[in-house]
Amino acid sequence: MAYENILVETDGGVGVIRLNRPKALNALNDALIAEVSAALDAFEADAAIGCIVITGSEKAFAAGADIKQMSESQFADLYARDPFANLERVQRTRKPLIAAVAGYALGGGCELAMMCDFIIAAGNAKFGQPEVTLGVMPAWGGSQRLTRSVGKAKAMDLCLTGRMMDAAEAERCGLVARVVAADKLMEETLTAAKKIASMGQLSTIANKEAINAAFETPLNEGLRLERRLFYSLFATEDQKEGMAAFIAKRPPDFKHR
Numbered sequence: 001m002a003y004e005n006i007l008v009e010t011d012g013g014v015g016v017i018r019l020n021r022p023k024a025l026n027a028l029n030d031a032l033i034a035e036v037s038a039a040l041d042a043f044e045a046d047a048a049i050g051c052i053v054i055t056g057s058e059k060a061f062a063a064g065a066d067i068k069q070m071s072e073s074q075f076a077d078l079y080a081r082d083p084f085a086n087l088e089r090v091q092r093t094r095k096p097l098i099a100a101v102a103g104y105a106l107g108g109g110c111e112l113a114m115m116c117d118f119i120i121a122a123g124n125a126k127f128g129q130p131e132v133t134l135g136v137m138p139a140w141g142g143s144q145r146l147t148r149s150v151g152k153a154k155a156m157d158l159c160l161t162g163r164m165m166d167a168a169e170a171e172r173c174g175l176v177a178r179v180v181a182a183d184k185l186m187e188e189t190l191t192a193a194k195k196i197a198s199m200g201q202l203s204t205i206a207n208k209e210a211i212n213a214a215f216e217t218p219l220n221e222g223l224r225l226e227r228r229l230f231y232s233l234f235a236t237e238d239q240k241e242g243m244a245a246f247i248a249k250r251p252p253d254f255k256h257r
């Protein structure tokens, strides 16, 4: 498929989606979101891909939903069409998904990053939910995922003032997994992504499913799910290979089965 708003490439078992609307700081319009969804479909269907990275430019991961596109919207149309359900494809992704964030990750951009499994941030990254400055509020999960990620106080501070926080603050409050030098963002992200892609895919998918369940289930149900998933991995060849390799003191050769 030919894309107009994203660039797509693969690198050693990693699928990379680069948001590419530089004149609009990668603002998320319907066309871009449809292309991200299509690229995720393709990478999920490709057995050679074990991890997916979403990134933007040095200046902007994404400066939010496209304000120009939505400025004339009316309630009845929004309610009937539910257009902001269009990014749900990202949260349904089963393979591990990393956001590599440089520059602005604002509004829907911050929310897209938070839909990924973890965020690696460049030192120049800036995160925020400035929707209140437009007379609205987050709509792609900012009020929910940000609060679960950084707690009520910081989420209220960011959403009610609309201020941005820098990468160091984002790491301190647990929004990002690590901060790296801006010129090393893709190198460090690809190193992590290739490491993930080298694992057995069934175990990375199961790890992800169990961790995400921690946000949706009571503790006891989450613990039972974790054990069920753990037991189920003993039906895979990768478990046999991983443990045999450890005992033989050799690297594992996972076949993703």
Ligand code: CAA
Binding pocket: 023, 024, 025, 027, 028, 063, 064, 065, 066, 067, 068, 069, 084, 104, 106, 107, 108, 109, 111, 130, 131, 134, 137, 138, 139, 140, 142
């Ligand atoms: N939508 C549409 N266009 C955008 C955009 C957005 N979210 N953000 C930036 N742009 C456009 C600008 O309009 C500008 O286009 P023109 O050259 O045609 O005027 C271009 O990108 C460059 O932007 P700036 O000139 O503003 O660049 P800057 O460096 O001076 O400022 C910025 C950068 C601080 C990120 C500023 O662009 C900004 O505040 N952007 C809007 C951020 C925002 O409010 N995001 C939330 C959107 S609402 C949302 O996301 C809802 C939701 O939860 C789903």
